[in-house]
Every structure is written in structure tokens, then in C-alpha cells.
Amino acid sequence: MSDIAVRVDHVTKSFRMYHERNQSLKSAIMRGRTSVHEDFLALDDVSFDVPAGSTFGLIGSNGSGKSTLLKCLANIYYPNKGAITHFGKIAAMLEVGSGFHAELSGRDNVFLNGSILGMSRKDVTRKFDEIIDFSGVEQFIDQPVKNYSSGMYVRLGFAIAINVDPDILVVDEVLAVGDAEFQEKCFQKFRDFKAAGKTVILVSHSMPTVQAMCDQTAWLDHGVLKAAGPAKSTIKAYLKSLNVEPD
Amino acid sequence: MKYLNEVWSSRELLFNLVSRDVRGKYKRTVFGQLWSLANPLALMLIYSLVFGVFFPSNPRAGDPSGLNVFALWLLCGLLPWTFFSAVVSSGAGSLVDNANLIQKVSFSRIVLPFSTVGAAAYNWMFEIAVLLIAITIAGGFVLPWIPLVIVAMALLALFAAGVALLFSIANVYFRDTQYLLTIVLQFWLYLTPIIYPIERVANKSAEIGGLGGTPVRIVDIYNFNPMVHFVALFRELIYDNRFPDPLEWLICLIWAAAALSFGMLVFRKNERNLAEAL
Secondary structure, three states: OOOEEEEEEEEEEEEEEEEEEOOOHHHHHHHOOOEEEEEEEEEEEEEEEEEOOOEEEEEOOOOOOHHHHHHHHOOOOOOOEEEEEEOOOEEEEOOOOOOOOOOOEHHHHHHHHHHHOOOOHHHHHHHHHHHHHHHOOHHHOOOEHHHOOHHHHHHHHHHHHHOOOOOEEEEOOOOOOOOHHHHHHHHHHHHHHHHOOOEEEEEOOOHHHHHHHOOEEEEEEOOEEEEEEEHHHHHHHHHHHOOOOOO | OHHHHHHHHOHHHHHHHHHHHHHHHOOOOOOHHHHHHHHHHHHHHHHHHHHHHHOOOOOOOOOOOOOOOHHHHHHHHHHHHHHHHHHHHHHHHHHHHOHHHHHHOOOOOOHHHHHHHHHHHHHHHHHHHHHHHHHHHHOOOOHHHHHHHHHHHHHHHHHHHHHHHHHHHHHHHOOOHHHHHHHHHHHHHHOOOOOOOHHHHHHHHHHHOOHHHOOOOHHHHHOOOHHHHHHHHHHHHHHHOOOOOHHHHHHHHHHHHHHHHHHHHHHHHHHOOHHHHO
């Protein structure tokens, strides 16, 4: 398993911090400029490789750049410098149920959401039963999703996203939702993924989760990569920096 | 070319977004899809009262159709206009309204403004169909012109799509755009020969002659408005039942191609930055 799934190569991403942002025409014309800003480095020259078939965790404190990196991986942000190369089909799950239309039925939303995530109608039709089965909302599939409980909503969204069937799956902290039984189901799904030789990249604040699931991790601190490598040692170093004794 | 390919490969998503809009829109209403006809019908009533009775704008009878019904004459210009203005104003808000989606999922962003074109076109087809039936009942012979009406509709849809793309991007950076747009559209409506015949402008312009000693007349400036030519196309096909001047076709084609290619160019340039700018 020496193949690489994703190569993050000297990625730098900066955001503009606006001291004065003129999102109206009046101020833009009056002052002859749209903004005064300085750049804030969210990611500073980050490089690492994600081995194919691994479950890769991104750890770090709030504001360390994990989510920015995740969005760069998901092709939502584009790095200012450097490049991210992925070998295989990538799919991101930063939020579940994106683009659901509250008035439409669960069934319609499965097709809608599936196509937003890049599945063809044929794919969705083929996997429909699996999606419904996994989400456990079969009884309510023809009800408008506005009547769903938040758990049902998330379960349906997750079930669609997991069935996109990518080679590389990028997951934000979406697992904090759903009951224990559903969470266990999700973890099982990730393990199946791994068994099938696919790569999962996830962000989590819960060290036990990371420890249990990931074999590789990268630790980010204020946009700088502190360490990357086997999960155990990276997590240990991270916890040490927080003055928390690892278990 | 690569970009066009990417857009083309998103057609299924585009179709799904259009059907989301169409099906979601009139949910939980008693009259459902009929509501889409209510707005043009109400406009027709009020304009017919004001400009057919109070201040008669007296358009000439259809030639060679011989039709002389103000309401029908009005609708031939009004329906293309309401479509255009619906596309531009909903298209302008399409990116901002879907900000959450743009920040969470990676997909070809251009389908968002395009889907508003599709949803408006769906309603528009019903409106035009009703109009064609009404014209036929009133004695016009519009049947053989239907294929050309469809071509004209496609041209206007492309033009409207191009304009909507530009405004959708502008609205991301300047939220004033959507408010400014309602004013612009108001002006635009009255500067297009929809509720009055273009002959009125031509006559007045001939009366005044060249502006400030130059050979430029009012009507020359007036003709810069692309909607003048689109409205002419629809009126001649549907109301007069004759083949429009090839020059009118050409002008419309050029405007449509120019608006769409410029719109796509600007959109493509800004697309990658959208998730951050929103």
C-alpha cells in the first residue's frame, strides 16, 4: 500500500481580512476602492501525502486550518500556491443534506441531492434501495423532508453521500449527529470503505475517535503542519502540546 | 471548450435543479401551476385598460393577419418581456440564495443561474401556448410560424441567460445589484415598445430630426436596446403572422451570442472565487 491517494504539495492559502469592506456601490465609488485588507495565512506551505487505503485524520485546535484544508481538498477553495493532486474520484461530505428542498419528498430529495453530489440518475436509481435501507426512513420516504426529525434528515443526507462511492472520501465532523446506533453504522461503513482499499480523510476533535479510526494523521497548528505520520505518535505529540496526558 | 464540456456534463444536475424549482414553487397552493398565468393576465388587464382605453396607444392592425385586438397585441410583447425580466431578476439572486450550497459542495456553479432560466422558461412555454391558442381563436393563422416562434424563444432565452450570469456575479460583490436591478428593469420596460407601438418613437424621432445638429436621431439610440428587436420578432411572427426581416434575426442572434459568451467568460473568471466571496 505504498500508493498515494492524495498529494498535498506546498499548499498555501490566505484569506483577506477586511478592515473596511465596501460591499455597496456607493462606498466603492466614493472611495475608489472596494476594500482595505491584509492577508491572513490560513495554510502556510503545507505538504504531506495521504497513502491510498488509509484512514487519514486531520487534527489540531480550533482555527488551525483543518477546515480550510478540507475545503481545498473538496475543490471548494483553491490554494493560492501549491497544488493538491488526487488519484481517484474524490467526494466530500462537509455537510449532509445540502440542497434539500423542504417541501419535496424524501424520494425527490434523494435524486436531487445525489445529482448535486455528482451522481447520475442511473447511479441513484441503482443504489436507491441501499440508500433508503441505510437511512432507515423508508416509512417516510414520500413525506416532505420538512416533516423529518433532525436525525432522520441527517441520516438520509449521510446515506446519500456515502453512496456516491468515491475512491477518496473527505469527511468533516458530521458524525457528531445521529444516535449511537447510527454512529456505529457509519463507523462500520468507514471500515468497509477501508477494507475495499479506499481512502478516508476526516477531521475530528474527538481524539478517541481519531485514535480508533485513523492509521495516519496530520497535525496542523495555526496553518503550519507540525507533524504527519502514524496516528499514535502524532496524536501523542498533539496532546502533549496541549498539556494533556495521553491515555 | 473544456469549460463548455464541463457545463454540458452537468446537464442532469441542471434538469434536477429546474424541476426542484418548478415542483417546489407552487406546493401547497390550491391553484398550483395556474398561478404562473396569473401575473401576465393581471398585467394584461391593467395595461389594456390604461393603454387600450384611457390613453389608447392605437397599434396598427396585424399585417397580413388582420388582427386588431389590443390585448393580444400587447401580450405578444409583454410575455417575452416578463420572461426576460423574471430570468434576470431571479438569476441575479441565484448565487447569493444558494450561498450555503456553494460553500459546502463542489459542482459546476453555472448551473445555478441557468436553472432559473429553465424554471422561467417552463412557465413561459405555458404562457406562449395560451397566447397562440387565443390568437388562433381570434382569427390569426399562427400555426405555420410555431417553429420560428420556438427559435425566437430560444434566442431570447440565451440572451437572458447571458445577462443573468453577469448580474449574478455582480450581485455577489455588490448586494446593491438586486435593488438597482428592479429600477433598471422598470426603465427598460418603458424603453421597449411593449405597451406602445414603435411607430410612435419613429414618428417623434423624424419630427425632431438629428440631435444637436448631428445626424444621430432618437430612434438610432433607441434601437440600441436589444429588447426592441426581440419584441419585434415576436410581434411579427405571432401577431402579424409574417417572416421578420432577416436583419432583425441577425441582430437578435448577435445580441444573444454576445451576451452569453461575455456572461460565461465573466462567470468562469469568477467561479473559483465564489465560495470565499459569498
